[in-house]
Every structure is written in structure tokens, then in C-alpha cells.
Amino acid sequence: MRILIAAAGSYGDIAPYTGLAARLRAAGHVVALAADPSYDSLLRSADLCPIPLPADPRSAGGAAVGRASAGGSAAGRGGGDVSGSGNRALVRAAAGFVRTLGTSLARAVAEADPEMLLLSTTTAPLGRQLSEALGIPALGVALQPAHPTGDFPPPVSGARSLGRRGNRLAGRAAQRVVDRLYADAVRALRTELGLSHASATAIRRARAATVMPVLHGFSTALVPCPADWPAELKVVGNWWPFVPSGARLPDRLADFLASGPPPVLIGFGSMGAGHGERLGRTAVRALRRAGVRGVLQAGWAGLSADDEPPGDDMLTIGNVPHALLLPHLAAVVHHAGAGTTAAALRAGLPSVPVPVPADQPFWAARLVAAGAGTAPLSFAALAADRAGERLAAAVGRAVRDASLRARAEAAARHMETEDGAGAVLAAVEETPLVGGV
Structure with a gap:
């Protein structure tokens, strides 16, 4: 047909x-x-x-x-x-x-x-x-x-x-x-x-x-x-995005993932265009304050760790299939789009939702109701005073709260059916x- x-x-x-x-x-x-x-x-x-x-x-x-x-x-x-x-x-x-x-x-x-x-x-x-x-x-x-x-x-x-x-x-x-x-x-x-x-x-x-x-x-x-x-x-x-058989992570990313504890991914997909420099600074400072390694996914915002002091604890990447990357992570900070929300759950990962427009607040609330996400942070809050402190606290909870991980993993098992x-x-x-x- x-x-x-x-x-x-x-x-x-x-x-x-x-x-x-x-x-x-x-x-x-x-x-x-x-x-x-x-x-x-x-x-x-x-x-x-x-x-x-x-x-x-x-x-x-x-x-x-x-x-x-x-x-x-x-x-x-x-x-x-x-x-x-x-x-x-x-x-x-x-x-x-x-x-x-x-x-x-x-x-x-x-x-x-x-x-x-x-x-x-x-x-x-x-x-x-x-x-x-x-x-x-x-x-x-x-x-x-x-x-x-x-x-x-x-x-x-x-x-x-x-x-x-x-x-x-x-x-x-x-x-x-x-x-x-x-x-x-x-x-x-x-x-x-x-x-x-x-x-x-x-x-x-x-x-x-x-x-x-x-x-x-x-x-x-x-x-x-x-x-x-x-x-x-x-x-x-x-239904999940197509990933070619034999696809693998870029060598630089694979080496970074293997070099230490599972990092936290921060990415806002098609959101935040024009705010990449500010968001990158906030993200890196929050991740370091939380004591975790980080991967920043550029997306439409152009998110990057390059404007902060260099170190081997942060990496900026482009478009990488979630199915390949997420199983290697500790948690995900994201815009709560339907696809990223589902991908995080599929990998059994806790989420820190930062919804922007459209249906994103809805999916963020669904993550919270499922017990697999922290309380949502508004996108505007990332531009406010103490933004790094708030984001660091949410990341710390996502990484260290065993109940969030358990509920995310339970959702992942359900999705497998x-x-x-x-x-x-x-x-x-x-x-x-x-x-x-």
C-alpha cells in the first residue's frame, strides 16, 4: 500500500x-x-x-x-x-x-x-x-x-x-x-x-x-x-524517531561519557532561540553548583558551555539521538516537549522540566503526577536572580532522590509493554x- x-x-x-x-x-x-x-x-x-x-x-x-x-x-x-x-x-x-x-x-x-x-x-x-x-x-x-x-x-x-x-x-x-x-x-x-x-x-x-x-x-x-x-x-x-542500525555516539561524546560519573543533560530543543549565551552560563553554573558533570545540547537556542571557565566536566553537543544518549545519563533538564518527555521516561531518567509555551506545561505536570519529575521551573525563572541556585537545587534532587528514579524506571517498564x-x-x-x- x-x-x-x-x-x-x-x-x-x-x-x-x-x-x-x-x-x-x-x-x-x-x-x-x-x-x-x-x-x-x-x-x-x-x-x-x-x-x-x-x-x-x-x-x-x-x-x-x-x-x-x-x-x-x-x-x-x-x-x-x-x-x-x-x-x-x-x-x-x-x-x-x-x-x-x-x-x-x-x-x-x-x-x-x-x-x-x-x-x-x-x-x-x-x-x-x-x-x-x-x-x-x-x-x-x-x-x-x-x-x-x-x-x-x-x-x-x-x-x-x-x-x-x-x-x-x-x-x-x-x-x-x-x-x-x-x-x-x-x-x-x-x-x-x-x-x-x-x-x-x-x-x-x-x-x-x-x-x-x-x-x-x-x-x-x-x-x-x-x-x-x-x-x-x-x-x-x-512511535520513536528512527535510528539507523549500527548508529553510534560520536567518539568525543562517547569518551566524555566513559570518563566519569553519568552526567546530566540540559537541552531545550526548539525553544530559547536567541538566549543561548545566557542559558549556557546559567546551565554550567547550576550543574557545577550541584556537583555533577554536564552535557549541553545546543538546540535552536545555541546552548553552549564555551562562555564559562573550561573544564573536563562539561561538553557541548549538537543533535544526537536520544535513544543512544539518554541511557548513559543521570537526569535530564528539558523543555518538556512531548518527545523529550517520553524519551526521558523511556530511559528511566528523572526530569527537571522547564516548560515554555504550547503543550509543554501539560507534559511537565504529567511528569510530576507520574512521580518522575521535579516541580517545573518556568523558563522565565532562568533569567531571574538566583536562577542558577534554583536550577542547581532541582538538578540535585533529580540526581539524588531515589524515589524519582524508581518512578521513572517504573514508567519505562510500562512503556516497554x-x-x-x-x-x-x-x-x-x-x-x-x-x-x-
Whole structure:
């Protein structure tokens, strides 16, 4: 079967789909992955032929759509109205991003000529229209729990529960925000595809009447499947970024890891751009204050230990697969993105979450609830007085609190029982190759 996976967002929104593609390909399917061209090298390293889906994740519109698609507003946290005067420029940027995404997705589908679509949270509202027009079945493959539930509020609205009724209302409001952001692009795409006009209300009603099956690629160790979700929505476990067989750590990193006690990794992924120098200073001073060795992962921030006095206790690295690196560590300080949160748990490591925007406070709270993370530190707190002292205290607890390690290891054992990619494979092979959604 020819399968097209379509995803848009930052590195953590793309990389897991390389592992899912590899699993489907190993079962005999022909798989293409459509993503922004900035990820071409990532896709090629997984032996995938990239399909261009221009959607710059660093643009203001891309960031806003990412927040909204994860269950909040384009302007920030919460599910409020996106039409306020203070937010209009951001909303315009988000709408422009979505229109580009819609056009690009139609071209990607035409190039790949798939028999089935696998759609991320960000591409699903547009992919549904292509599924309908072309008679191609589609499955959702989501990395965040965006559907309303009484169990928790929309991930981007924060970690505090609003009560079961309040959580559901907030989830529905968040869906309306997404509908408004995608409305113009959906109308334009439907016109291009020769489909009848449909208002945002009509599309929402059609979605409620026919729920597209969505498999969620995170662990029930963090988010059990809500009992009030429709049967078509399932939590199946993570699909992990592809790592080539025979891949190994860079020699310099392997030598550093072997030269002393397990270090602590500090990395903020796609967060903190432009703050690398300040964050690097704070990180190195905190690690040394805590009495541990450290590895700083540069990420988009350009995090580096080079601005502090040199020593053999710190190392700066670039992009290294978590599956290879994390088993050698003592703990991880990270931005609480969904992928890094899961990778830390998979390695049985305690976390110090430092969430920034979008769904990160949600995942940080889930780590704390699982007993595998310290109390979250706000990203802003790393710029405040005594930032190094606070971070050092959190690192010291993560490294030395045996209960955190025990709970993280218990979560890792639970995750070993899940086969997220296998669940997607089963769903793909059970889906009839007829009709839309």
C-alpha cells in the first residue's frame, strides 16, 4: 500500500514519524513523509524520500498554529477568542501559514499518489478535505491529546484542571479556535478540489457525526485514554524517531561519557532561540553548583558551555539521538516537549522540566503526577536572580532522590509493554481502501 504521512511543526513534531514510517515500510508498505524541506536531511537519514510540505516551523504563523492545534489559542495559552486587536497580526500570520500548508499538502498528495493518508494534528483539518475529495481513507496520528475530555483541560490551557465540565467546555472552545484558524484555508482547498462550500460550523458538525480514527502516539504511563473519548480515539504508545542500525555516539561524546560519573543533560530543543549565551552560563553554573558533570545540547537556542571557565566536566553537543544518549545519563533538564518527555521516561531518567509555551506545561505536570519529575521551573525563572541556585537545587534532587528514579524506571517498564507503531500498522491494514472521512 502507498502511504503518505503528513506532518508540520518543529523537530519534535516530525522526528517520531520517521520511526513510524520505518515500521510501516518494514511491513511491506511504500511510505512517503511530507514535511518542511528544512527536515530533508532527517528524512533522508531514515531512508525516506522527502515530499516537500513548505511550512516553516520558525515562523510566527507556524508557532501560532502549533499552539492552537495542540489545544489552545493562537495568541497564547487558553482557548479564548483569537480576534482581539492585540492578536490580529499573529492571527493573520497563522492564517497565512495554514493557507500555504493547504496548498502544499494538496501538491504533496498529488506527488505521492497515496492510497492512505496518515495525518498529524496540524495537517488533519486540511487532510480531511483531500480524503473526502479523492476517496482516500485517512487516519489521525497525533502526538497531543487535542479532543475534549473531562479528564483534563486542553493541553495548551495549562496544567490546572477546571473540573470535568470546565475541562470539556474548554476543550470545545479550543476546537472552535482551531476551526476559525483553518476556516479560510479549508474553504479555499474545498473550492480547489471541487467540493461544496462548507462553513466552519458545518465542518465541525460533520466531524462530530463521523469521527476520524485517531491513534495517539504517547504512553498511557503519562496520559491514560480518557473514558469519555469516542471509541475511534485511542492512546497506543509512542512511535520513536528512527535510528539507523549500527548508529553510534560520536567518539568525543562517547569518551566524555566513559570518563566519569553519568552526567546530566540540559537541552531545550526548539525553544530559547536567541538566549543561548545566557542559558549556557546559567546551565554550567547550576550543574557545577550541584556537583555533577554536564552535557549541553545546543538546540535552536545555541546552548553552549564555551562562555564559562573550561573544564573536563562539561561538553557541548549538537543533535544526537536520544535513544543512544539518554541511557548513559543521570537526569535530564528539558523543555518538556512531548518527545523529550517520553524519551526521558523511556530511559528511566528523572526530569527537571522547564516548560515554555504550547503543550509543554501539560507534559511537565504529567511528569510530576507520574512521580518522575521535579516541580517545573518556568523558563522565565532562568533569567531571574538566583536562577542558577534554583536550577542547581532541582538538578540535585533529580540526581539524588531515589524515589524519582524508581518512578521513572517504573514508567519505562510500562512503556516497554506498548507498541505504538505496531498499533498504527494494525489500523492501517484493517482500514478498507475506499471512501473518505
